[in-house]
Amino acid sequence: MAIVTVALPIRTPEGEFLAHYSGQGLAELDFPQPKAHTVKKPGSLPADIRIWHRLTEAALNSILAGKEPAGLPPLMPVGTAFQQSVWTAMRAIPMGHTRSYGEIAEEVGRPKAVRAVGGACGANPIPVLVPCHRVLAAKKQIGGFGGGLAWKRRLLEAEGVYV
């Protein structure tokens, strides 16, 4: 059975993100690429994907503007059981709040797997909407970020969080 995904661009004040949809929902969200690459739009899209994309566009722009999204598309990232549990825990962090890698590790029942939590954060396919940027190192240190620390700072700043 073929795996079907659709990639659609999202214009924001920060650049053009790229959203990937599977048949289940939003599977991946890419930060703006250094090289502006054109995305070919399919002539017609399934109704559910159009709806999800509108939700993704609105949610992404809301968060970038520091506002609570009115709604989210179904978030369907692909990953291991451990990664799924970490991503689920991250989604429970309210806007403007943060957790440490250690706190997330405890929440998923693996208090000693702190470092592995960092790995799962880095593997998060849906940054921003799955708020990996709200996970900091101990003592409110900034920690790392796959998309570049500038993005992490930018996203935290939009939520009024300063490290």
Add this chain to the structure above:
DNA sequence: AATGACAGTCCCA
């Protein structure tokens, strides 16, 4: 199958 490298954290010297 084993090793090394990571978006971490704590402990002990």
Add this chain to the structure above:
DNA sequence: TGGGACTGTCATT
């Protein structure tokens, strides 16, 4: 300030 143990995942060997 520095080194070791701990943990999940992936690339490399």
